Amino acid sequence: MIVRLLVAVAVAAACGALALWWRKREGRLVEADGSFDRRDLGIGLRDRPCATIVEFYGEGCAPCLVVEKRLDHIAETVCDLRVVRFDAGERLDLADRYNVRRVPTLFVTDPDLRIRWRASGVPTEDAIMNALLGPEWAGRPNPSLADSDSRS
């Protein structure tokens, strides 16, 4: 019985370790490079949003619904932000081109559509806001910092 107990504990502990590792990397925004093609995103040449978030979602993907809600909320808060969503199952060409291996995956780009950050999984709203409004505003000076600079 002790051996069986040890096996059960070992399996549960291995799952716990895997869960901790997964939680640590799940939804973490990491710096990335590359850029999006305007035509892929349907953004015109004269159109220049302050930043663009590109989300790849999947049919039947529950975490994608959470990301969608968070992005909707952020889009209401951050002016001139463009959010573009693709069904990865329907747009396999884009998923392949931008190396999307799982859903949800999101990209944060600067006004020139250069990719600054990417994340797989469900980033927190704060993490997405930090990527947008951190020391650099998706590549440009953070407007809130610029305001405080001009005031001082």
Added chain:
Amino acid sequence: MATRMIDRNGHRWGAAISAVVLYLGLIFDARWVAPVVLVALGIGVVFGLRYSPLGATYRFVKRTFKLSIPVVPEEEPPPRFAQLMGFAFLLAATIGFYPLDNAAAGWSLTMIVAALQTLLATTGICVGCEVYLIGKRFSARSAA
């Protein structure tokens, strides 16, 4: 036709219950837990997850203790496929236990299911759902 939705919390709760039952089965060498969980998963696979006895326990607890846990909607096909995977492993485990009398094979297969259910319950990672989505992408790719 609209896709049927389920509550993701019920799915995770069911995974936790079945994982605990399978671990206890291993500790007390109760081989019968494999066919019992097999039947519970089978009911969900055949009739839909809303009829799964594992998910029913979640609704019962939620109702009895008047818990106001918000529903997290999820489309049913991926978790249903995940339960099908669990069903297949436990079917193989049951065959290992009873006709073949091979406890090592039976418990190994049972522990794979217990591990996957633990992951789902503790983190929400549904390996079977990921396999389903990868399969869908592959089928869409080959159809294109």
